[in-house]
Amino acid sequence: MDHFQLRDGVLHAEDIPLTRIAEEVGTPVYVYSRATLVRHARVFREALSGVKDPHIAFAVKSNPNLAVLKVLSREGYGADVVSGGELVRALEADMAPKNIVFSGVGKTDAELLQGLEADIGQFNIESQEEGRELAAIAAAHGKIARCALRVNPDVDARTHEKISTGKAENKFGVPIHRAVEIYATLAALPGLDMRGIAVHIGSQLSTLEPLETAFGKVGELIAELRAQGETVTHADLGGGLGVPYKAGEVLPSPAEYGAMVARVTKDWDVALSFEPGRVIAGNAGILLTRVIRVKRSSNASPFVVVDAAMNDLARPAMYGAWHDIEAVKPSGAKSVSHIVGPICETGDTFAMNREMDTLESGDLAVFRTAGAYGATMASSYNSRGFVAEVLVDGDKYAVVADRLAAAAIMDAERVPDWL
């Protein structure tokens, strides 16, 4: 069920008209639906009913807002973090340390220590070098780091090249053909409890086949490790399940994903964990914007200039990504337009020649499927300040991230007295 629906001609988030949020909070603003987050969290867990005791760690990078994390921690979700900053957020949102997994190719010594001191559940080690450093830090502090070795299975996830992570040429994980040797080396080090394998081949996957191929390789690796006398009790299957960005688009469902996982892993005899991000948060959020003006300077499609820009929602500029765009109070008229932001880059374009609701100066519109990799990738480019975020719950809402004005950002800058 979609919690962003038209009621009496006005698009609502749950029971709140988006016109009200625009008036009271201003635009641009991200709006999240608590009911959708909860529904997605439960659907994903339910989809894994064929897996014994799955551990689900929300990929914090997809939406690190504290209120969003709190909703998910209340659903029993843990966190997949990739920085000390994300770790602090997960703890702040009451995610139990044992339910936190630390991924990423570039964890610094300080971040490794931070994870050890928080006694997180698992480090996903991405290189032999990182494993050695973690072992030394753990041993020096009298701690044991529970670890999985992230492997790179050299599988094409068939997604956008910038978010593919499982090809040999990508920076992530250790080459799977070297995994047995590296695992054995790390398992012999004091300070490390090597207990499993992790894999994540990319994001916004639109077919299950690459995942199945990668998981098949992990299954073979686990058997090989055990044959060599290594202990393997855990496997982390990452995230990556795609979501529809266009109305009517059909992607593999969480249930199909869960059934595939249960089938492929049935003889593994390990505790499985998952790191979903987009599939939980993507369709739980929209970006609400207002049309500044419509430029009709030629016979071509008009430029509808909105007050959101590539600094607020980077995906179209970065990946050529599509987000459905709809009027908040649709008149019924449709036309072909270009939807652009105010930033001084041609790349600040959300849609070209898009047939969609006709928008006029002052109208409100939404970018759909903006709950994942939206606000979190915002910047202050062109000194635009940071976009605000709102969480709706039935007939109430709260501002869960203040708009950070350009002036507040400037306050953090200093002009040296020798200038």
Ligand SMILES: Cc1ncc(COP(=O)(O)O)c(C=O)c1O
């Ligand atoms: C290690 C890791 N886990 C989980 C995720 C979450 O991916 P997604 O949002 O596609 O589910 C990512 C991002 O791709 C990631 O890099």
Ligand SMILES: N[C@@H](CCCC[NH3+])C(=O)O
């Ligand atoms: N930022 C990307 C996803 C990156 C996934 C990170 N592992 C996107 O918006 O699609």
